[in-house]
Amino acid sequence: MEIIVTIPQSYPAERDYIISVILKEFLGLDYVIQRTGRANVCISDKDNRRRLIIADCLFAISEEQWLTNKSLPKQPLNVLDHRLFGFDNALGFPSLPVIYGDLKSHLDGPNHAQNTPNGQEFWLPIDIFGACFFMLTRYEELVKTDRDEHNRFPPKAMLAHQEGFIERPIVNEYIEILWSGLKRVWPSLIRKKREYRLLLSHDVDDILSVVGKPLKQVIRRIGGDLIVRRDLIMVLRNMQAAWLGCAEKDPFNTFDFIMDLSEKNGVSSTFNFMTDLGHTKYDQRYNIDHPWARHCLRRIVQRGHLIGFHPTYGSYLNAERTKSEFLRLKMAAEEEGAEQNEWGGRQHYLRWQNPTTWQHWEEAGLNYDSTLGFADLIGFRTGCCYEYPVFNLQERKKLNLRERSLMVMDGTVTDRDGTITNILWGKIFHLNDICKKFSGDFTLLWHNGKVASRRQRKLYLSTIDSIL
Structure with missing residues (x-):
């Protein structure tokens, strides 16, 4: 089934990229993009009778704020219990950090209902495409100036570390939420099969450890084996390899x-x-x-x-x-x-x-x-x-x-x-x-x-x- 993805007109290159990665690359779905003046993302069929509405936040910011601190997620992040949508089997744990989203309109506004009366529309208040773009492109690493002694972006400056989900593949979790929403609207939809x-x-x-190395390095290596690692066998192996000059015997x-x-x-x-x-x-x-x-x-x-x-x-x-x-x-x-x-x-x-x-x-x-x-x-x-x-x-x-x-x-x-x-x-x-x-x-x-x-x-x- 070919689906229609209707999106706002802002950030065309960025939107095209992340939609292709998530829908085509990861899920294996065929789609057509339409650009309008709407304020969110709508995935629908050709007849527009079934729709999945997704919040749009990152790509809704102005060009002046793009790649600035004002475009970064607001902390602390909101946490959503995805079981509110009936997605009990989507993830292994209920709480989902929301990097970008529109939870207020979902909980307090007219979109509180999960479906319209005819059951053909479903609303996801998480900006799935914006959040995945943020993570996959390492957006924050271009915005923030934090660096360690090797000029690397330090983990302590990362949103995932600060918010406690660095050991969770948050993008994969968002994809499962999106897929659950798609299946809610189109139960017969089939995704791409993947293998671990x-x-x-x-x-x-x-x-080589010691063979052909300067004497100072050989001594340092053997000293480390003896004093730090307390490994007499490695001491003997390194000494033998260095003495014989035999690469085959080098540890x-x-x-x-x-x-x-x-x-x-x-x-x-x-x-x-x-x-x-x-x-x-x-x-x-x-x-x-x-x-x-x-x-x-x-x-x-x-x-x-x-x-x-x-x-x-x-x-x-x-x-x-x-x-x-x-x-x-x-x-x-x-x-x-x-x-x-x-x-x-x-x-x-x-x-x-x-x-x-x-x-x-x-x-x-x-x-x-x-x-x-x-x-x-x-x-x-x-x-x-x-x-x-x-x-x-x-x-x-x-x-x-x-x-x-x-x-x-x-x-x-x-x-x-x-x-x-x-x-x-x-x-x-x-x-x-x-x-x-x-x-x-x-x-x-x-x-x-x-x-x-x-x-x-x-x-x-x-x-x-x-x-x-």
Whole structure:
């Protein structure tokens, strides 16, 4: 069934984008857009006899307020009990934070009734399209000026963190509310079928622990194993590898171990490689043309896994560097036999600026990004567990680049010795269960250097086995 979406005339590019993402990309519905002077969004059939009316708030603001503090959601947010609509099975919990909405008119005005007398119209007081646009485009990260020591937008400044729903995929919840409303009006409507995916990626910050490294770094590594991690086996392994100069024996040679486990569980791993030496203390020291790096690339390709992009620390604002580093990686991978239909990866240190970094990745020819997660938390930075096409808020256009939001990173949940608290352990599996519930993607980052010791490998094995 083709539906008609009647919308106000303001913000045409923004509305077209978010309607296409939600209705076509996520739900798989065909629709036609009509623009009028109405004050809300109306989804109807061709005869206009059945209608779903949705509040319109974000896109109702003036152009002067766009991308300013005045356009941000008013806090504290209202919380709506979605069971008022009879959507008992839509979500796993009744309270729904309302990022944008018109609850007053719903509760106090003429729209208090859920349906008109003939039962053909239904009213949703939540600005579903505006709220999803806010989350998916990371709107607030372009408006607010808060930054941490790495010039990243800090979680404490995020609406989701401040309002307590950072571990909830709020966009997916809004989609379920919208779908419940659509089904209320058109019971025979059918949505797109989706399947849960575990997206495993491994940022290769360094290909070797001690082999070929400066003596000072080798001593620091062995000292850390001895004093901090108290792991005598790792001390001996690093000493042996350094003495023999044998890359095969280096503790960071974990690529086959990772691929063995992935293959055992029927999933593919993506290894995100750096290509340059970098120019800061935060960059690791290996070159993609290093013989061992080439060996690793070749081995990954031969076993049917994927190569990804992990640009240097200072690249996230530099279009030329992003493109040159990516093209160098792609050339090296293809020389080792890689034939990939899509290329993507993640920024080093999760450094990202809205929408500059996305635009640079688009121009470099990458297909997807998986940077949008947290360095010190786990959860849903974009509020979504579905992959989606991104939007450039400054140029006001949809990009071909897609975002695969990062939910969990190993360094966020593990201690230096490779242990994890029961609380964080439980949160990992809770987030994974949520992604399964919505037939979404659970995106997990585990560095190759984080499975070097026996303790670290045991933890990784337990994590993957429990997830799957």
